[in-house]
Amino acid sequence: MQYETVIGLEVHVQMDTQSKAFCGCSTLFGQPANTQTCPVCLGLPGVLPVLNEKFLQYAIKVALALNCKVSNYLKFDRKHYYYPDLPKNYQISQYDMPLAEHGYLEIETENSTAKKIRVLRAHMEEDAGKLIHTSQSSLVDYNRTGMCLLEIVTEPDISSAHEAYDYLTRLKSILEYLEVSDCDMEKGSLRCDANISLRPVGETKLGVKTELKNMNSFKGVRDALEYEVIRQEKALNAGELIVQETRLWDENKQKTFTMRTKEEAHDYRYFPEPDLPPFTIEDKTIETVRKELPELPAVKKERLVSEYKITEYDANVISADKYIALYFEEAAKEYKSPKTIANWLMGDIMNYIHNNQLESKKLAEILPVKYLIEMLELIDNNTISGKIAKKILPDMFTSGNTATQIITEKNLVQISDTSQIETIVDEVIQEHASVAEDFRNGTDKALMFLVGQVMKKTRGKANPQIVNDILRKKLGTT
Ligand code: ADP
Ligand code: MG
Ligand code: ZN
Numbered sequence: 001m002q003y004e005t006v007i008g009l010e011v012h013v014q015m016d017t018q019s020k021a022f023c024g025c026s027t028l029f030g031q032p033a034n035t036q037t038c039p040v041c042l043g044l045p046g047v048l049p050v051l052n053e054k055f056l057q058y059a060i061k062v063a064l065a066l067n068c069k070v071s072n073y074l075k076f077d078r079k080h081y082y083y084p085d086l087p088k089n090y091q092i093s094q095y096d097m098p099l100a101e102h103g104y105l106e107i108e109t110e111n112s113t114a115k116k117i118r119v120l121r122a123h124m125e126e127d128a129g130k131l132i133h134t135s136q137s138s139l140v141d142y143n144r145t146g147m148c149l150l151e152i153v154t155e156p157d158i159s160s161a162h163e164a165y166d167y168l169t170r171l172k173s174i175l176e177y178l179e180v181s182d183c184d185m186e187k188g189s190l191r192c193d194a195n196i197s198l199r200p201v202g203e204t205k206l207g208v209k210t211e212l213k214n215m216n217s218f219k220g221v222r223d224a225l226e227y228e229v230i231r232q233e234k235a236l237n238a239g240e241l242i243v244q245e246t247r248l249w250d251e252n253k254q255k256t257f258t259m260r261t262k263e264e265a266h267d268y269r270y271f272p273e274p275d276l277p278p279f280t281i282e283d284k285t286i287e288t289v290r291k292e293l294p295e296l297p298a299v300k301k302e303r304l305v306s307e308y309k310i311t312e313y314d315a316n317v318i319s320a321d322k323y324i325a326l327y328f329e330e331a332a333k334e335y336k337s338p339k340t341i342a343n344w345l346m347g348d349i350m351n352y353i354h355n356n357q358l359e360s361k362k363l364a365e366i367l368p369v370k371y372l373i374e375m376l377e378l379i380d381n382n383t384i385s386g387k388i389a390k391k392i393l394p395d396m397f398t399s400g401n402t403a404t405q406i407i408t409e410k411n412l413v414q415i416s417d418t419s420q421i422e423t424i425v426d427e428v429i430q431e432h433a434s435v436a437e438d439f440r441n442g443t444d445k446a447l448m449f450l451v452g453q454v455m456k457k458t459r460g461k462a463n464p465q466i467v468n469d470i471l472r473k474k475l476g477t478t
Contacts, residue, residue: 021055118154121153454471
């Protein structure tokens with residue numbers, strides 16, 4: 001039977017506020033265990049939570065950027081469960097009246113068509129602590145307890161692992177533009193649970209889903225979903241029933257395995273949080289936040305296309321990263337060919353950043369825009385070849401020197417002096433007389449070989465265009 005895949009994602013984003021959701025404790029990452037706690041986030045008797053205003057502002061920002069309707073009524077609920085990382089034995093969350101609903105995020109499918117993934121809801125809640133398991137014992141760190149989380153839940157509109165990956169990438173991009181989270185999956189500031197079911201093609205009823213947890217990268221989410229599609233398909237084809245359950249992704253084995261059968265909402269005994277009375281979010285508060293929204297990636301992409309005449313594809317890649325986009329615009333304003341900037345950014349520069357695990361945020365610091373432009377101008381005025389430029393770029397990153405400094409130091413200035421090149425060309429023709437003859441007799445690729453020889457003798461410094469011209473002239477084909 002032919003099945004189609006149905007996926008819904010639940011993403012928890014840790015909001016990058018300075019203090020926790022309902023107390024004044026610091027949210028600094030990586031501090032000694034249990035040093036950032038207080039009676040409120042430890043849930044000691046008699047304490048009262050107070051909502052962090054920044055948390056609300058950030059949450060509204062995200063909700064608006066995801067095209068949600070923001071509620072005018074803010075209400076919190078208690079979600080009860082017993083677990084050692086949860087000192088109060090309940091989590092302050094939102095149940096029946098989330099902060100925001102009915103949004104969407106536009107993604108791109110495998111065949112590059114745009115598709116809207118509906119956002120069912122986005123609600124505010126507090127984080128739990130962290131358990132650290134050693135071979136002898138389990139330890140608990142409450143530093144994370146009470147941190148600000150926004151949970152963003154999609155409708156089951158996602159149809160493949162690829163689409164899920166694209167959704168996450170675009171969501172992260174938006175969150176980075178908004179400067180509300182560092183979105184670091186490894187640090188746990190972005191976590192994703194993926195719900196997945198299959199159904200026969202043409203069926204409208206949803207199939208039984210499993211919920212996948214424990215992926216610590218977007219690639220992990222994609223791999224886990226790909227694995228789960230095949231596992232469910234096999235089971236269904238064998239006539240087995242899919243059990244509604246939570247499964248964990250094992251990164252090493254590249255498999256999902258059963259963790260627990262799924263709890264239901266009524267297991268949590270939700271009730272309204274009595275210590276945080278509901279209040280009204282005025283329209284004008286929402287509109288103030290809306291006005292402060294930055295230009296978001298989708299809009300920026302279109303503008304880059306129309307303003308700088310780069311391709312949709314290039315604009316898509318560049319606008320996906322806020323810092324790359326900033327860098328691009330700064331450079332494109334100062335340099336005649338935005339397309340050239342785009343090529344360098346998307347090629348050697350992003351590769352370098354990626355391969356050396358640098359943050360794109362740091363790019364402008366490591367390679368100042370004016371250094372890149374200077375390098376491009378050296379190519380334009382034939383001081384260096386593009387090839388040499390590619391070679392010295394990593395040096396520019398590591399040394400912090402300009403292209404001019406590096407080529408002078410390493411004696412890499414391009415040879416454009418024709419008489420000097422002519423001498424070398426003569427040598428090469430002499431040394432490879434038969435190849436030269438082949439070229440005269442019409443074997444075009446023989447020229448490539450001769451150009452290569454000249455470049456070798458000059459250690460890549462000869463201007464390839466001039467070498468080409470001189471060779472053709474001397475071999476009598478121009
Ligand atoms: P739960 O209470 O189990 O967390 P929800 O109904 O709140 O379930 O949905 C959680 C996520 O699972 C949502 O993103 C939703 O779109 C998705 N989802 C719900 N049913 C299915 C299904 N049958 N197949 C795939 N995803 C689903
Ligand atoms: Mg769930
Ligand atoms: Zn605290």
